[in-house]
Amino acid sequence: MPFCVYPGSFDPVTMGHLNIIERAAKIFDKVYVLVSVNTKKSYLFSLEEKLDMLRRSIHLDNVEIAATEGLVTDFCKKVGASVILRGLRNPNDYQNELEISYFNHSIDPSIETMLMYSDRDNLFTSSSSIKEVVLCGGDASPFLPKEIVDEVVKRIDEKR
Numbered sequence: 001m002p003f004c005v006y007p008g009s010f011d012p013v014t015m016g017h018l019n020i021i022e023r024a025a026k027i028f029d030k031v032y033v034l035v036s037v038n039t040k041k042s043y044l045f046s047l048e049e050k051l052d053m054l055r056r057s058i059h060l061d062n063v064e065i066a067a068t069e070g071l072v073t074d075f076c077k078k079v080g081a082s083v084i085l086r087g088l089r090n091p092n093d094y095q096n097e098l099e100i101s102y103f104n105h106s107i108d109p110s111i112e113t114m115l116m117y118s119d120r121d122n123l124f125t126s127s128s129s130i131k132e133v134v135l136c137g138g139d140a141s142p143f144l145p146k147e148i149v150d151e152v153v154k155r156i157d158e159k160r
Helices: 014-026 047-057 072-079 091-107 126-137 147-159
Strands: 003-008 029-035 063-068 085-087 111-119
Touching: 003 014, 003 072, 014 029, 014 085, 014 111, 029 047, 029 072, 047 063, 072 085, 072 091, 085 091, 091 111, 091 147, 126 147
Parallel strands: 003 029, 003 085, 029 063, 085 111
Antiparallel strands: none
């Protein structure tokens, strides 16, 4: 089975991300979880912190954590991955993912994009919604890996 690259900002990694990663690890021989930089976003965590949180949250032998400031397609070529895996939480994500897919295909037609919906429990989980829950005094633990809950809550509280 081919390798895949699952890119994202992972700011922070959520249970929805982990759901996609765990399912992909059953399909692909190797899954590269790629922290990529989106110049349009401002981040809560540094690149190093996000890599550390991913390493503490993922416990699968065929998953590797990496980072890039370049194009995802260039990273795919570098590691020999033929598939970019993109997660969909809900139908609202589809338009954006379609545009990214066509853009990546125009850069390198040999790399395919695969879209995978998160499980039903995570359809509306996003980093933004988690931040809102914490800011309103709610419990974010159902939406975050247990290894990073306290760290994420503390950082959000600090940013108030």
